[in-house]
Amino acid sequence: MNIKINSLENQRQLLQVELDSLKTKKERNRLGQFSTPTLLANSILKYTSSLLSKNKKIRFLDPAIGTGVFYSALSQKFSLEKIGASKGFEIDKHYGIPSKNLWNSTDLDYAIDDFTMATPPKNENDKYNLVICNPPYVRHHHITEKKEQLKYLSKKSANINLSLLSGLYCYFIALAHSWMKTDAIAVWLIPSEFMDVNYGKAIKEYLLDEVTLLRIHRFEPVDTQFEDALVSSSIVWFQNKKTINNYKVHFTYGGTIDFPNCEKNIPIDILKSEKKWTRFPLLNERIEINKPKLSDFFSIKRGIATGDNSFFILSKEEIEERGLPIKEFKPILPSPRYIKDIEILTDEEGNPKINHQLFVLNCSLDINRIKSKYLKLYDYLEEGIKRGVADRYLCKNRKIWYIQEKREESFFYCTYMGRSTSDKKAFRFILNHSKAIVSNSYLILYIKPEFKSILSNNLEIRDKILEVLNKITNSSMIEEGRVYGGGLHKLEPKELANVSAVDLANLLYTSLSSNVTVKKIA
Numbered sequence: 001m002n003i004k005i006n007s008l009e010n011q012r013q014l015l016q017v018e019l020d021s022l023k024t025k026k027e028r029n030r031l032g033q034f035s036t037p038t039l040l041a042n043s044i045l046k047y048t049s050s051l052l053s054k055n056k057k058i059r060f061l062d063p064a065i066g067t068g069v070f071y072s073a074l075s076q077k078f079s080l081e082k083i084g085a086s087k088g089f090e091i092d093k094h095y096g097i098p099s100k101n102l103w104n105s106t107d108l109d110y111a112i113d114d115f116t117m118a119t120p121p122k123n124e125n126d127k128y129n130l131v132i133c134n135p136p137y138v139r140h141h142h143i144t145e146k147k148e149q150l151k152y153l154s155k156k157s158a159n160i161n162l163s164l165l166s167g168l169y170c171y172f173i174a175l176a177h178s179w180m181k182t183d184a185i186a187v188w189l190i191p192s193e194f195m196d197v198n199y200g201k202a203i204k205e206y207l208l209d210e211v212t213l214l215r216i217h218r219f220e221p222v223d224t225q226f227e228d229a230l231v232s233s234s235i236v237w238f239q240n241k242k243t244i245n246n247y248k249v250h251f252t253y254g255g256t257i258d259f260p261n262c263e264k265n266i267p268i269d270i271l272k273s274e275k276k277w278t279r280f281p282l283l284n285e286r287i288e289i290n291k292p293k294l295s296d297f298f299s300i301k302r303g304i305a306t307g308d309n310s311f312f313i314l315s316k317e318e319i320e321e322r323g324l325p326i327k328e329f330k331p332i333l334p335s336p337r338y339i340k341d342i343e344i345l346t347d348e349e350g351n352p353k354i355n356h357q358l359f360v361l362n363c364s365l366d367i368n369r370i371k372s373k374y375l376k377l378y379d380y381l382e383e384g385i386k387r388g389v390a391d392r393y394l395c396k397n398r399k400i401w402y403i404q405e406k407r408e409e410s411f412f413y414c415t416y417m418g419r420s421t422s423d424k425k426a427f428r429f430i431l432n433h434s435k436a437i438v439s440n441s442y443l444i445l446y447i448k449p450e451f452k453s454i455l456s457n458n459l460e461i462r463d464k465i466l467e468v469l470n471k472i473t474n475s476s477m478i479e480e481g482r483v484y485g486g487g488l489h490k491l492e493p494k495e496l497a498n499v500s501a502v503d504l505a506n507l508l509y510t511s512l513s514s515n516v517t518v519k520k521i522a
Contacts, residue, residue, distance in 0.1 A: 057084030350435035
């Protein structure tokens with residue numbers, strides 16, 4: 001190992017710790033600044049070196065270089081003669097200035113600049129044949145004025161039509177395309193969620209249509225690669241050339257890059273039809289079977305997103321203390337972690353019989369009407385404006401900032417997220433007898449009109465439906481959902497709708513009135 005590089009790497013590690021300590025965790029989360037562990041960077045370079053041409057000099061690019069962990073790993077892996085050029089971008093001067101000074105004695109061209117706005121080289125010889133990057137993991141709502149511009153540039157660079165809900169890392173992948181030589185190798189350390197979420201569809205199409213996807217390694221969700229972020233990570237390798245027919249992509253899972261716990265080669269034709277790539281390599285190709293799903297019996301929606309639960313959701317005592325009109329509030333269940341039972345009973349007023357009753361503001365009157373009718377509520381809303389509630393993302397995008405989306409109560413709710421253990425399922429269904437609605441930490445199951453009649457005044461059938469729902473296997477629900485760092489599983493409405501429901505079908509069809517043909521599902 002080069003003694004100079006070894007010394008600089010030791011300094012880099014100390015610098016990383018120092019610079020991270022000078023920012024709060026909240027600041028780094030907002031900017032998506034999660035440094036790559038040294039061992040992981042070295043492991044990535046070790047595997048990637050096997051993909052590089054032995055006859056060509058390396059032209060290295062890191063669009064989000066930070067303190068330079070990948071450049072350091074590259075310099076330790078290859079001789080100076082092998083590395084023809086190296087360039088990195090860092091937008092944050094907090095990391096950029098000291099890091100540029102650290103590497104000032106090397107050949108690294110360290111640019112303190114915004115990569116997404118930088119002009120790519122026009123000459124093929126000036127482009128790069130190795131791109132390795134851990135891009136900033138910034139969610140879409142923190143990307144403000146540049147969204148439309150980034151979308152346009154991504155289409156121009158890589159023919160990727162990104163959704164405006166895409167995280168910043170998606171734009172980095174797209175924009176880096178213009179910097180790559182033909183046949184260049186690219187390595188991206190990114191969240192695994194792109195393989196499952198809707199906005200990830202454009203990235204998957206790019207990987208299948210515009211380049212040759214070589215390998216995806218996914219770490220176990222409980223094995224988070226970043227000490228300060230619960231992100232389920234994956235490493236994506238691809239080559240800048242079109243995919244040949246009948247090509248297979250190498251999927252690996254768990255363990256290490258060199259020694260994964262599971263691996264499988266998946267044909268690109270299967271990847272083009274499969275919406276959820278995280279099923280590979282643990283599961284086989286999905287076989288569509290014409291059997292009932294929850295969507296056959298329920299319309300499924302997410303609970304309301306208030307924009308600020310601490311402002312819009314109050315206890316009965318708080319409402320009374322402030323003199324607010326209780327008739328302009330609607331009962332709402334607390335977070336699932338406070339609901340231990342799977343059945344919510346009701347009092348005479350329709351409120352849930354639970355220890356801590358909560359109510360959400362449910363007023364649709366305009367502000368002038370509120371001022372004339374409910375002065376205390378008007379004052380409370382004025383307080384919300386002063387507290388900045390009206391300027392929060394969801395509130396400021398409403399026609400009237402305090403009016404909540406409309407959701408009716410339902411008999412059946414499902415928890416939106418959870419962790420799975422040997423004796424605990426990730427999700428559970430709840431039977432609700434009250435008029436309480438739910439927040440977006442739940443999913444709402446509205447029974448379809450053709451089955452409503454069998455629920456009316458029939459407590460026994462409601463109990464049976466709840467029992468059948470909670471007998472749905474943990475694996476069948478997890479398979480349809482997505483998983484995040486720390487093993488946190490989530491289900492979106494469309495994902496829950498896709499869960500198999502054979503036993504529920506048998507129960508509901510046989511419970512219909514006698515004039516309906518009974519269908520028995522095999």
